[in-house]
Amino acid sequence: MRTSRTLGLFMIAPASIMIFLFFLMPVVLTAIFAMTNMSTATGISGGAWQVTQAAVNRLKTDLPELADGIAEPRFIIDEEGLKELETLKLKPGFAAELRAEHMGEVYPSRREAERVIKALKDRPSTREVKQISDLFNRSVLNTRFETRDELMANLKKLGFDLTPQQQDIVARATYTGWIWTTDNFRIISSSPDMAQIFFNTAFYVSVTLLLFNVGYALFLALTTHYMQASTASVFRAIWLLPRITPVVIYVLLWKWLTWDSGFISTFMSQFGYPPKNYLLDTAYNAWFFVILINGFIGASMGMLVFSSAIKAIPQTQFHASEVDGASRLQQIRYIILPQLRWPILFVTCYQTLSLLASFNEILLSTRGGPGKATEVWSLAAFHTALNNYTGNLEYGLGAAMALVLVVVGIILSLIYLRIFRYDTLISKPLIED
């Protein structure tokens, strides 16, 4: 008994690891990213402390004295720097010549200090020039400190003894990495563009779902049910084509149909209409085609599920109803639909989630355009976090958007389960008890 239990755990281990790694971890990581302001500029792995011009600007309100004191670069050839230079074990001539010729000189920029160092008779290499000039840097401006303590120690050296509170202010203003924040959710809830994208998504999912993934799929399943078997399979095969065609080629076919020089334009030009891009002409056009492109793919799955569910209904019920004089509409209403409740719940639920998360057809066809008319939530999250022209990848905001999608998906699933009364669907049938 014990061994078989261990064996069971052992057998299921690979699956659990997979679920943990590829299902649970992404959600957890998304949630963690969502609580940060990570972007291209902050990096992912952490940051440094750097007194940049922007940081000085930020400090001007809270610590004006400090901000003024550290706003200028300063390089001084002094004894302290020369001592450090001697310990570096570069050529001894460097320190000697600097001491003899340049002692006490002050330079207002790194470039000027380095010009002097470069001109030393022993000709330091570019890397040595940097090494040497660093030793005489008597300012913190633009120096990148790897730790906070290093920055504070250097500020102290410059005569700025800061209280812990002041140190916090300075650290916050100069930190280049990401920080924990809930700003992403504030941006999502307050931005009018986000509201527009949310509305787009709701429109896209509900219309595609209602008209095609469930509605049209049901229509196909019902009509093919009443056809001869061979004709029915031809029709089903045709409607499977969009799904089995690689999506890039499938969308390309739609583009050929709708481009300025595409089929529709060529056809309409026969009637004197100037050629235009039917796909991107207006927001209505774009939505029309986006929904068709997705709907034609989505309809096939519902069709298969519903057809097989109808096939599973005992033929005797149809025969009996025909004896009673039931019309086809009555058969559909009283025999088929009640028994399709479970498949319809499944398809609705499954397709809602996949429509919410899918954006590849839209990306390939309209890229969310014209304007941002067909930008849906998942596409916007992709554009925000991973792919946009300016290369400003906002991982944190994008993750927060993805998290919203996860939450919406869970809520919708729960609502569906209530509407379709899942509890009665899974209760044991009374007859076979």
Add this chain to the structure above:
Amino acid sequence: MTVLPILKSAALAAVLLASTAVFASAKDVTISVWSGGSGPNDNYRTDAFDIAADILEREAAIRGEQLNIIVQKTPYSGWEDFKQALTLAAEAKKAPNIVATGHEDIGPWAQAGLIVPVENYIDLDSWPIGDIYPNLMEITSFNGAVYGIPQDAESRPMFFWKPYMKAIGYTDSDIEALPGKIEKGEYTLKNVLEDARKMQDKGLVQAGYGFYPRNSNGPDYWQFYTSFGGVMEEEGKLVFDKAAMKRTYQYFADLVKAGVTKKNHIGMPGDQWWKEVATGKAGIWHGGTWHYARLVNQEGLKDFFANVQFTLIPAGEGGKANTLTHPLAYLLMAGHTEEETQIAADLIKIASEPRINALHAIKSAHLGISPSETKVDLYAGNRWASEATERLLPHANAMPNNAEFGKYWTIMWKNLEATWTGAKTADAAVNDAETELKSTLGNSIIIR
């Protein structure tokens, strides 16, 4: 007993492999170079390193060192995928050694520590770096350090299809004088709209083809903001000039309203756009100096100068005629050994020599990076390069190097697109942009 021979040959193979690895590590250095936005005319952005590597190897051989540089070149034709790939590769510590990208990436990448300043490896006063135009070097500086060596320069002119200009009443000498009039502000963006309208009314071009802007987001649109009096940055702080931005947004809404620009213009297929401007389907359009190369080499526009006039972007209300230069720069990526990065820096230095850089400038119709480059025969003998340098480059602005500029740009563009397509009015778009700029950039942007 067949196992033994197999084992034997496997062992032999392993020994052979190991020995090559040992020899190889003694002198082989792999330097990887990526470049963004590089089409078929831009191959010298990466190919220059083949030449540079050859020279550096020969120099090493003369010094008695053995150096074998393997250059791995990865040019990307677009920008989105390039920036995504590069950023993620760098975060995963798999960055290339050298990257050629737009200078505006220096801000965020430097802040994130993805790039290291080139001035740590290259003496900026030495030839040929010291010879590069100082304003270009400024464009590749950030936080007081020079992060990149300018790879090319360019500027973005307005183009006019000469035959149509003549058809609406301009004489040859009028067209010749147009660049000067635009520079002085006598011919403005308002005239562009009017002339585009005239071309359409005369049936020279179809509706929506009078003024035919770039078909996608690009630095180009900041030129119009400048034309209408906008400023992008002041003393390290981004600037959002509401009135100028509103005039910019309104201009594009007006173009659509007048029917001279298509409402759904943005997002149209790029190939179609190129074919149309090369064959005279469009009346007035704007682009970059490098368009010359593509129009002539790929799109079959045989006699460019007989058909096309080019000028600065005309002034609008409250601003002046201008153009924008968007230099690409060679940057050194972090995460490599000092030795590799030094070799990469040496290669950049050689690739920036006038004769090698001129290969790129002329083949891709970009502009040179240094005065001595204009004296290379290939460059000096090229009509486009010399005329464009003279007419445009003195008036060129650049986008600021600011870690937050990308966010500003995204918001600016999103709302321009919304006004263009009629989804928002110019007023609403400017207000939305202001709200979002305040919430995302806070104190780092001046709104006025």
